[in-house]
Amino acid sequence: MDIKRYMIKDTKEIRLNKLDPDDTGVFKSKKEVEAKTEELKARLAELQDILFAQKKHSLLVILQGMDSSGKDGTVKHIFSGINPQGFIVTSFKKPSLEEEAHDFLWRVHQKTPPKGYISAFNRSQYEDVLVPRVHGGLKKDDLKRRFRYIRQFEEMLVEEGTTIIKLFLHISKEKQLKKIKERLEDPKKHWKFDASDLQEREYWDDYQGAYEDVFKETSIDKAPWYWIPANHQWYRNYLTLSIVVKTLESLDLSYPKLNTPTPDISELISPRH
Amino acid sequence: MDIKRYMIKDTKEIRLNKLDPDDTGVFKSKKEVEAKTEELKARLAELQDILFAQKKHSLLVILQGMDSSGKDGTVKHIFSGINPQGFIVTSFKKPSLEEEAHDFLWRVHQKTPPKGYISAFNRSQYEDVLVPRVHGGLKKDDLKRRFRYIRQFEEMLVEEGTTIIKLFLHISKEKQLKKIKERLEDPKKHWKFDASDLQEREYWDDYQGAYEDVFKETSIDKAPWYWIPANHQWYRNYLTLSIVVKTLESLDLSYPKLNTPTPDISELISPRH
Numbered sequence: 001m002d003i004k005r006y007m008i009k010d011t012k013e014i015r016l017n018k019l020d021p022d023d024t025g026v027f028k029s030k031k032e033v034e035a036k037t038e039e040l041k042a043r044l045a046e047l048q049d050i051l052f053a054q055k056k057h058s059l060l061v062i063l064q065g066m067d068s069s070g071k072d073g074t075v076k077h078i079f080s081g082i083n084p085q086g087f088i089v090t091s092f093k094k095p096s097l098e099e100e101a102h103d104f105l106w107r108v109h110q111k112t113p114p115k116g117y118i119s120a121f122n123r124s125q126y127e128d129v130l131v132p133r134v135h136g137g138l139k140k141d142d143l144k145r146r147f148r149y150i151r152q153f154e155e156m157l158v159e160e161g162t163t164i165i166k167l168f169l170h171i172s173k174e175k176q177l178k179k180i181k182e183r184l185e186d187p188k189k190h191w192k193f194d195a196s197d198l199q200e201r202e203y204w205d206d207y208q209g210a211y212e213d214v215f216k217e218t219s220i221d222k223a224p225w226y227w228i229p230a231n232h233q234w235y236r237n238y239l240t241l242s243i244v245v246k247t248l249e250s251l252d253l254s255y256p257k258l259n260t261p262t263p264d265i266s267e268l269i270s271p272r273h
Numbered sequence: 274m275d276i277k278r279y280m281i282k283d284t285k286e287i288r289l290n291k292l293d294p295d296d297t298g299v300f301k302s303k304k305e306v307e308a309k310t311e312e313l314k315a316r317l318a319e320l321q322d323i324l325f326a327q328k329k330h331s332l333l334v335i336l337q338g339m340d341s342s343g344k345d346g347t348v349k350h351i352f353s354g355i356n357p358q359g360f361i362v363t364s365f366k367k368p369s370l371e372e373e374a375h376d377f378l379w380r381v382h383q384k385t386p387p388k389g390y391i392s393a394f395n396r397s398q399y400e401d402v403l404v405p406r407v408h409g410g411l412k413k414d415d416l417k418r419r420f421r422y423i424r425q426f427e428e429m430l431v432e433e434g435t436t437i438i439k440l441f442l443h444i445s446k447e448k449q450l451k452k453i454k455e456r457l458e459d460p461k462k463h464w465k466f467d468a469s470d471l472q473e474r475e476y477w478d479d480y481q482g483a484y485e486d487v488f489k490e491t492s493i494d495k496a497p498w499y500w501i502p503a504n505h506q507w508y509r510n511y512l513t514l515s516i517v518v519k520t521l522e523s524l525d526l527s528y529p530k531l532n533t534p535t536p537d538i539s540e541l542i543s544p545r546h
Binding site for chain 1: 376383433
């Protein structure tokens, strides 16, 4: 699996409408990746166990995307097999009054993973540049500043031992409509329906442009963005797992050794007393 | 009161042993500033009330200094007259395991003041450069990086609406010994005595050099350092109050206006019903 194909590098030329949300790489159907996906999930659980034991690195997975692009589903599918004790997911909703009284990174910084942990952000600091970019409320200079704060903040986290993966779940406008309809029709999905999603849909093109700005400003070497074609859940899951596993494998993960001389365990079980 | 005299600007040439801890400005005795000090305390309470009502700015006062330099006493004397509802003081001690598992700014960022508030840090992020500088544990590059993180972090806070005042309480080595002795002799001060203070005293010169580095690296225009001659409590309090009050006066503080049309209050008290 060549994950680099999905890394957003040449950001000057980035145009989201040139990236195909229906892309499924070299695969044609879910069947072809099912076994591989299960293997990756098992591998992720192994790697997380070492990460947790070693307490040297941490991993932060940032999930962004349009409404209904599958952020919740990705968290559910990718991380359902790992030890929940070493995993923290945070959904960033509309800021509280207390959060609004601080700089926009305040609430985000608090939720960064401690060493040994994986954290997932379901939405993130990027909402604080996307929303004002689309709906106004910040001057151009203020937006630029926020981009700078984000770069500096992420660089600091990375240098201090947190690996950051930033994923943009890329769906088509048609696919979004289909998913919104499902939410209206399926009683099990009613709870996911939010009328404001329909309002935000009106701003589709603005959001796409805002995301292009985000990639230009923040796809830094230390914390790159990946675009995840997300019209097909099976490929989205397979690709995301591949990126997470590859990234963890690139770290020097190993179980720590005993830091005391190995005790002679026979003493403990011998009938001396 | 010319507070600029105490602002640390020409940091290339900064030598702590050129700054007199016995300095009392143009004053010769406590008596001369007593009335002025009370006036400043009253003025501070007024300004804090507006700050709290307006909820536009916040103020962060960072207190650093050698052991026994008077950080606790400064907090007590300067801020005892203000509304505690709008004031938060945080003492940063040895990091907890949870704090150590994060970057060193993690715990500090959480305690930054929300809009409308004054926060005092009794020790701060600066301990995380001072201690490794004196006792080792970080490579030179890592220390440089931490200084950069601190600059970027403070710049961000300032640009987002927090005014930062950084105070170095400057005492002499003799004065420190005198204060340690008092703590041993006065039963009311026994609780303040910490044997490790005597150990750290051995590193006096190293700490002075470490502070000079701190000033060189972090006395930025947006968040300058002040040195506070602290051998004489009365001058230390008077000077600190002067700096805090002058700084607050430089902000555009004003009570917010009613944002509804003024209701006709006579209706509420007229005997119509």
